[in-house]
Amino acid sequence: RTLTAVDSAIMVIDAAKGIEARTRKLFEICRLRDIPIVTFINKMDREAREPLELLDEISNVLALDTAPMVWPMGSGRDFKGTYDLYTPRVNQVDTEAQDLGNLSGPDDPAITELMGEQAATRWREDIDLVQGACGRFDLEAFRHGTLTPVYFGSALKNFGVRQILDAFVNFAPPPRAQKAATRVIEANEPAMTGIVFKIQANMDPNHRDRIAFMRVTSGKLSRGMKAKVSRSGKIVALQSPQFFFAQDRSIAEEAYAGDIVGIPNRGLLRI
Numbered sequence: 001r002t003l004t005a006v007d008s009a010i011m012v013i014d015a016a017k018g019i020e021a022r023t024r025k026l027f028e029i030c031r032l033r034d035i036p037i038v039t040f041i042n043k044m045d046r047e048a049r050e051p052l053e054l055l056d057e058i059s060n061v062l063a064l065d066t067a068p069m070v071w072p073m074g075s076g077r078d079f080k081g082t083y084d085l086y087t088p089r090v091n092q093v094d095t096e097a098q099d100l101g102n103l104s105g106p107d108d109p110a111i112t113e114l115m116g117e118q119a120a121t122r123w124r125e126d127i128d129l130v131q132g133a134c135g136r137f138d139l140e141a142f143r144h145g146t147l148t149p150v151y152f153g154s155a156l157k158n159f160g161v162r163q164i165l166d167a168f169v170n171f172a173p174p175p176r177a178q179k180a181a182t183r184v185i186e187a188n189e190p191a192m193t194g195i196v197f198k199i200q201a202n203m204d205p206n207h208r209d210r211i212a213f214m215r216v217t218s219g220k221l222s223r224g225m226k227a228k229v230s231r232s233g234k235i236v237a238l239q240s241p242q243f244f245f246a247q248d249r250s251i252a253e254e255a256y257a258g259d260i261v262g263i264p265n266r267g268l269l270r271i
Contacts, residue, residue, distance in 0.1 A: 001271065003029050005197040005215035007258060008036045008172040010164060011148070012155075015041050015048030015075065018057050027062055034145040038167050039066070045093065045154040048075040052129060055150065065147040067137040068130055070163065072152040073115055073123060080114055082152055082160065085131070090114065093159050143173050175258030178217045181230075185217045187257040192219035192227065194261075196269050211242070212265035221255040229268060236268055 003009065009030055013019060030037055041054055055066045070082035073090065081092040081099075083106070090100035090111065100110050106127045112120040141147035149167060153160015175187040178195055185193050198213040226237050241252040241261040255261050263269060 001197050003033065003035065005195065005213075005260065006035060007174075007176050008038065008168065011037050011039045013039060013041050013054065013058075015043045015054065015152075016046060018049060018054060019061050024061065027064075031145065036142050036145055036171070036173060037064070037148045038164060038171070039148045039150045040155075040160065040164050041072075041150065041152045042155050044072050044075050044152050045079045045157060045159075046076055051152065052126060055130075055134065058148070058150070065135060065141065066150050067135055067142075067147055068150045069137060069167070070151055070160075071123075071127060071130060073111075074119060078119065079154070082163075083111070083127075085127075086137075091159075091163075093154070093157060139171060142171055175217075178215070180217075187218055189218035192221050192225070193217045194221070194227075196263075196271055199265060199269070199271060210265045210267075211262040212269040213260060213262055214269075216255050216257050216259045216261065218257050221252070221259075221261065223251065223253045231270065232268070234268060236263075238263060240264060 003026065011023065011027065013023065027037070039058065041051070051072055055068065058064055058066050068085060070084050070091070072082055073080040079093060081090055083090050087101070088103050088105055090103065092099055092114075100114070103110060106124050111123075115123060135147070137149050138147055142149065149171065151160055151163050151167065153163070155161060177184050177186045180195070194214040194216045196212045196214045199210060200213065201210045202208055203211055221238065221241060223241060224237065224239060226235050228235055241255065241263055242249045243252045244260075244262055249262070252259075252261050
């Protein structure tokens with residue numbers, strides 16, 4: 001249900017396990033809706049499969065073109081960081097070490113110094129294969145859902161997460177049109193419309209509340225405004241719409257097309 005409300009998604013893949021059954025199932029839903037996907041290969045700081053093998057699995061199992069944006073430098077205990085294939089620069093896992101920028105390319109001596117001569121030689125061979133076998137990132141193909149940019153990192157160490165967020169800022173599409181029961185609603189329509197896609201009970205055990213999650217489809221939502229429930233024709237006052245970030249919540253004074261808000265619900269709103 002959540003995937004009905006999104007404009008883009010992150011596919012997280014375990015570097016040791018590869019594509020799992022639930023990932024494949026969710027991907028098929030994304031494919032039906034042509035949802036653009038950014039891929040994050042996680043847990044590179046643990047024992048992992050070969051990165052090229054993981055890219056091949058994405059291509060073969062999901063029939064999805066891959067465009068690596070960074071390339072891992074080692075794995076497990078030897079995981080040093082990632083090399084940006086487009087800048088080029090090295091982002092290091094060691095938070096106390098300074099990231100290496102202004103490099104001449106994969107052959108830069110600084111990489112040999114960081115990884116060691118043997119590991120750097122094998123790594124450069126992989127880089128040659130990647131640049132020859134994988135396509136470069138294409139924004140149009142990404143937004144059509146046929147190509148995914150691939151990032152590597154470790155969420156536990158908060159490494160690579162910033163790159164994923166930056167990718168969404170730079171690549172994700174603007175709010176898309178949404179199909180309603182009687183027509184298609186365009187994101188640039190002036191009237192405020194929204195789709196309730198999820199209802200969650202007891203999110204806060206202290207209040208035993210029920211929250212209706214609504215994606216704003218068009219227009220501007222303002223706190224205190226009144227809206228008509230198209231299913232029942234009843235009017236509801238949006239007195240305390242909320243933004244959620246993990247377990248934190250805050251009052252949403254305003255929200256626009258593409259935003260997700262939570263609305264306290266006593267049974268008036270349904271999916």
